[in-house]
Amino acid sequence: MELKINKNRLIETFTDLVKIDSPSGEEKEVGEYLEKRLLAMGFVVQFDSYGNLIASEPGKNHMLLSCHMDTVEPGRGIKPTIEGNKITSDGTTILGGDAKAGVAAILEGLQTAYDNGIDRIDLQPVFTREEEIGLVGAQNIDFDLIIGTHGVVFDGNGSVSRVFTASPTYIGFNISIKGRAAHAGVEPEKGLSAIRIASELIASLEQGRLDDETTFNIGRIEGGTVRNAVPENTLIEGEFRSHNLETIELLQSSVKAKISEFREKYP
Template identity: 35%
Template sequence: MDSNMEKRVLDERLRQIFVELTSIDATSGKESAVADYIIRFVNNLGLKSYRDNAEELSGGNSGNVIVEIMGGGEYLLASHMDTPRSTTGLKHQFKDDRITSDGTTPLGVDDRGGLSSILFALEKAVENKTLKPCTLLFTVCEETTLAGSLYFKPAPNLKYGFIFDSYMTPGHFVTRTCGAINFELVIKGKSSHAGISPEKGINAIMVSAEAMTKFPFGRIDEVTTANIGSVNGGTNTNVVCDEVVLKGELRTDFVSHGEELMGKILTDFTGVCEKHGASMESKYFWDFLPYNITESDLPYIHFSQVAETLGIESVPAKSMGGSDANSLNAKGIKTINLGVGAQNPHGNDEFILYEDLSNASMLAYQLLTTEIKN
């Protein structure tokens, strides 16, 4: 690949790889067909790949696919193999400046755009004999549980990485994200006949409703959000409800702040339950941890150098969403999430611009073929 090739022209081979990958239906836990495609692709280039046993954690039909090039090097490039929704029946539409579906299915650009960019760049690097030592990681279940990246066992030589998975345009890279706490609160009341003896019951719905008036829904501050997204309880209209299950999340940039806020919520809800003679069972866990990459960190430096070489502006950004980058940072692999340009992700109106797919592939090529400059 020539770094000064016309960015608005989509290479026919890149288009072919993208079409082939997006034509494979592989939602979370069902990535085996995509894994097979990647393994064949890599093997045809004379490289070795293997699957780990991430399905032991994900419960799916495939592990992650890992390619260690020339010993694996100090850094990795990664993208995920699953899509959030089925792409069965996908009909590609090639318009003046973009690829879309026909509007009846998703395109699957999240994250087949990232996959295509890396594989196309890999093929070109092998052809040009310019490949540098590095590792490629293709994960499972990013869209649901991050199980693939959570299971991944990095080699001791790996120091930093690049995830090709952000909806932002190429050149943007996520250096800071929140972490997320998932919680479940079970409010326990007492059942009774709603018409004959309602006084003998403790209505868990009423208790939950009062408790939720103390919950800080929405955006709390610039780095914190809170939500209860699922409320379930009750059986029949003539029975005082004895149990309600609430599920929600907190997102924040700081672990200490998340723990403090979760503690306050539990205290407030427990107080309301005690007031009405009800009780509460609770559990919570960090779904993913926050991370913060600075200008002095290796991925920031390496990516900025590569983008400058291509004449692409490098733009650090913050995200309130999680990705495989969160898992890798938690493992000590300093990682940034790179913009691929997946527009309207997860919807039937998903699309990707030819220019963005080309730029993402050029960035991948430069990362595969250019070592960091000291």
Template identity: 30%
Template sequence: MPIDTQAAKDRLMRFLAIEGVTGKEAAIGRELAAALRESGVPAGAIRLDDANTRIPVPTETGNLIVDLPGRGAMHNHPRIMFMTHMDTVPLCAGAKPKLSGRKIVNAAKTALGGDNRCGCGVLVTLAAELKRQKLDHPPITILFSVREESGLWGARHVKTEDLGSPVMAFNYDGGPASNVSIGAVGADRWQVEIFGRASHAGVAPERGISSTMVLALALADVKAGGWFGKVVKGKRQGTSNVGPVTGGDGRPAGEASNVVTDYVHVRGECRSHDAKFARAITNAYKTAFEKAAKRVKNSDGKTGRVKFKAETDYYPFRMKDSLPVVKRAIEAVSAIGGTPNIRSANGGLDANWIVRHGVPTVTFGAGQNEVHTVDEWINLDEYDRACALALQLARTP
């Protein structure tokens, strides 16, 4: 019996209409729980964990976890997990989804939120179809995580004992359903405080130490050394970016143009599929800031100073093609008529942390296109294939 694609599309439109930017997932969590109950999932099988109490930034709610007992001939097979994230990037606030043929587009000048309402639609459809068609399947855990877009926080802080010990997991995120992502990039997040000395810029600029100038010199050095943007050093590759620049308490860096800036706070990130190279890029930034601070002196010979902090935000991984989870993924994509595209993602995924927790995880797309932009749209043919793939994965012995 085929999937009810009309119902699957209706769910997706329903979820797209609910705002739930990263950290503010309570409303979409309630909507997902309601849709699951309407699909026949018992209320007692749906729960929220307490990951939000461990996430170090404000988060409205915990991860949503659903437990489906096994059925029929597969009821005692090892447990598997399906997962996606329920938050969207802040640019999605105010989205107005509308149908346009076999696409969903946006009537507002915002991002649409297909990343990752598509994943949400796929997994609720999975639960609904297993119930509707009374299909045999192993025990299944479904995880809808929070704060993926702002640091993979929900997946990072989920308790593995809350997941029921799955032997493998299938994650839904961006791209076509035939993408079989068996690895992903890792990232360092860094921040630097630059301490200068305030002085009247029009009367005695020589007495000041400009933290803005320290920033400018450091970034010029990083750029000249080939450490900014796409970074290629021999066979090693990665990326880096400089993020927000603020003053104290998040205020603009230097609130008056006639005062030498005495403090600047900068954040950035460095990525690579090689964890050691990501750290090498980070260290290039650290060295540049420390060197620049020593170069900026006032008339008394005093210099600026910096306080640089870095941590691994998530770890890179690459699974072997021979793992059961990868073989199952390839077979399932082929079974629904697709051509598996085995790849490693250049962005971070919840899978980075779930693999770190000991559960091998493959990631698929669900029809999202131009994500995180005002041009975002959803391919409904790919979305339908993603729903069919989830059902195939659940039924594969």
């Protein structure tokens, strides 16, 4: 029997999903949408204590089908528009294809199998929260509810036939710097600029692509209050990623050593 994906239904599912606001931390409504769809296909649906959706069915050797429910900002009030073979936003928001295209693909595959009574392997759909802010939902998932022995995560770049078999370990970090406040126009010599310390620290850290498996980035800095005051506080936010766990450990040690060096330099 030749089966085809229902293109119109797939498009409708995707556009319905992106119209549901679900920035990181606000996935409740999209979770309820998924729960309704999965229950109608005979799955048992549970939300763990963190709000991750975990569906199951009888059987053994389940394959896990997973995707995240959240999107980045600006992702509120998305208005999808179909233009030929493309779906776009109106330009004031993201579209939400990351990763609602994956969510829609999972639902359409399950629905096609259900509608046609296909004899398939046993599956466990799992949809997580807060992926975009550091895989927080996956880190807090209730593994006692996971029965899948292997799985596929629907979240990646490239063509639909492209499969990733590994992903880098991700380490995010925040560095808080406290200087000494002073009036910049009256007695700046009494101050110690937290922004200046931060700039020296950032400049001392190698960034960008460090090797074929490793990247390092300082993505955000925040400091100071007004232009005529020596800034007392500055926050640095960064991350590094690598496929090599030894490199991850070396970078962790390197960042900690650099922070200790600056603590001695600016006690």
